[in-house]
């Protein structure tokens with residue numbers, strides 16, 4: 298029996314994202330079972346902000362990691378409690394900051410002194426004190442694609458450790474911001490635990506220095522980044538949250554009253570999503586056979602943008618396998634989902650599943666070429 302409701306797919310307009318809600322629930326149950334006591338797991342909405350998924354995630358008790366006013370509003374609408382919302386981003390606008398202040402979020406993850414000053418000013422205007430954490434750039438190589446590595450030196454994210462004490466001093470000088478603690482994020486799709494161990498060491502050293510300087514904080518946010526198995530989604534539908542959380546629980550020397558915060562995005566939603574598309578044409582080239590499908594880079598940007606490889610399956614054909622370049626209809630050569638992909642013999646009308654697309658798939662879709670946004674089907 299197929300893992301997909303093929304009959305239901307047949308009568309549905311393609312392309313669309315199919316979400317396996319049972320898998321999402323099982324994934325969340327794993328997260329809740331393994332997250333350290335006294336920690337808060339904030340789901341990173343940027344990975345997928347489909348309201349149906351957000352409601353299930355908030356109902357599981359997770360908090361939210363937002364990067365825009367739009368995400369904050371959506372998180373509140375979908376049931377996340379403001380006290381568990383954190384707000385990151387290098388370019389928060391005045392409007393967005395005001396919204397976050399009025400909602401009463403848990404923490405602003407601040408990325409520059411300039412931003413800190415504006416938050417202070419707007420908090421004063423609103424007659425409140427804004428809780429802030431300083432985002433530290435820990436110079437750790439996460440060994441992932443360079444577009445999604447964020448913790449290395451001199452990129453736009455975070456504050457260099459060498460400049461940290463000036464920033465902490467600045468927080469102390471300002472009267473409408475209160476230092477909660479520190480925020481880190483070293484990158485995304487991290488599949489080795491080694492960068493996370495390095496992060497724990499950096500945090501422990503920083504904590505010693507803080508103690509030495511008499512600075513007390515209650516918030517340590519280690520960001521997100523836990524990777525998923527794009528090659529074997531059926532063998533590894535749920536990432537190893539046990540090892541991941543254990544590493545931090547053991548690795549970080551928390552002080553009394555301190556709470557660990559996490560911001561996983563991809564690891565929660567990636568494997569529950571599949572992009573379903575239909576074969577429009579088979580085109581026999583000189584040396585290649587193309588399967589031209591009705592989904593394009595507007596529906597799933599990752600292959601075009603990061604050379605990301607997703608497992609591709611022909612879910613309607615039982616025919617012998619042939620090798621295809623699976624390409625979309627957009628007028629760009631980068632509009633390809635994979636070259637030399639082995640698929641069961643494909644014919645016009647066959648349904649193709651592009652797997653592990655629950656994260657950064659639907660949320661990054663665009664309307665380039667005046668195309669419609671992809672549809673959505675939930676398993677329940």
Ligand code: LLP
Nearest residue numbers: 341482485486521522523560561562563657
């Ligand atoms: N926290 C911060 C501060 C982040 O910048 C990110 C992701 C996360 C948490 C969540 O990371 P995750 O657990 O999902 O790895 N569009 C790219 C990924 C961009 C990630 C951006 N930051 C992709 O499709 O691979």
